[in-house]
Amino acid sequence: MSDPLRPFGLVFRRDRPDLPIPGSPERCLSRRVVEDSAGSLYLLESLAASQLAHRQTVAACTAALARAGLTSVAAHLPCLDGGFVASKNRLHIQLSRFAPGVPLPRPDYTLRPEPGQALGRFITDLRDCAARADLPPQLPNRSLADYATTLMRTLAAAEPAVFSRLAPLATAMGAFLDAEPSLPRALCHGDLHPENAIWDGFDLVAAIDWEFVGMAHELYDVAGALGCMGIENPRTFAAGAGAAMIRALRDRGLLNEDNLRWLRPAVMAGRLGWLAEWLRKNDREMVEMELDYLELLAR
Structure with missing residues (x-):
């Protein structure tokens, strides 16, 4: 996809490799932080075909919780077609909101x-x-x-x-x-x-x-x-x-x-x-x- 954010109604500006990504990288094929033309940050994940049905459900859930007023959720964004996974050929991507943070000092x-x-x-x-x-x-x-x-x-x-x-x-x-x-x-x-x-x-x-x-x-x-x-x-x-x-x-x-x-x-x-x-x-x-x-x- 020339503009990976277009299926979500957004315009891609640049990648943000300077921002560390918390959480587990094992839950997708690849992931990266991207910035749109308005300066908002998102997590863009590439998914395997076997993940799509479950990830649609997960995304629908986080989006529903955000609509219900849960502010502390990194909610997924719907595509322009209403779904939560954008697919082209064998590429499947999903988008969620990203906020930078600092890990807690352990232990x-x-x-x-x-x-x-x-x-x-x-x-x-x-x-x-x-x-x-x-x-x-x-x-x-x-x-x-x-x-x-x-x-x-x-x-x-x-x-x-x-x-x-x-x-x-x-x-x-x-x-x-x-x-x-x-x-x-x-x-x-x-x-x-x-x-x-x-x-x-x-x-x-x-x-x-x-x-x-x-x-x-x-x-x-x-x-x-x-x-x-x-x-x-x-x-x-x-x-x-x-x-x-x-x-x-x-x-x-x-x-x-x-x-x-x-x-x-x-x-x-x-x-x-x-x-x-x-x-x-x-x-x-x-x-x-x-x-x-x-x-x-x-x-």
């Missing part, structure tokens, strides 16, 4: 309350906006219970040493996983953690990488964010970002006596996906760290 941020407060506000705002958004009907419905069962069966056959350490922890997660299919459901970002956000100091500007957005149990994003902060510094649960996030969610009514009892096992269950990812990458150091962390959470 020091875990002992600051502000990031936890910001993540708590985001989860609350997401819940409020999702309730009035015109969400696409094709959003996936995620089940941790099914995932955990499949993973344990796979590990028993392919990774017996990992399975032998994980199996005793099933008791700490068991009641939660049994209850999970019947817990209240909510729209969740699906991969919420501090690195999947753009930050201005300790203020959350926008959540990014919505690849796993969908319906899940109501603690899914809470547990995911807490789990990622805790593995960097477990002290965050007592003082710092983790504790502040819990307080913010209690103050807003998203955490209460009914669901707080599930929070610790939900954090543990949320780490199973990370364990599987380290195994897929054959990162044995991170596999050991993840198992150590799960054992700590089970105490």
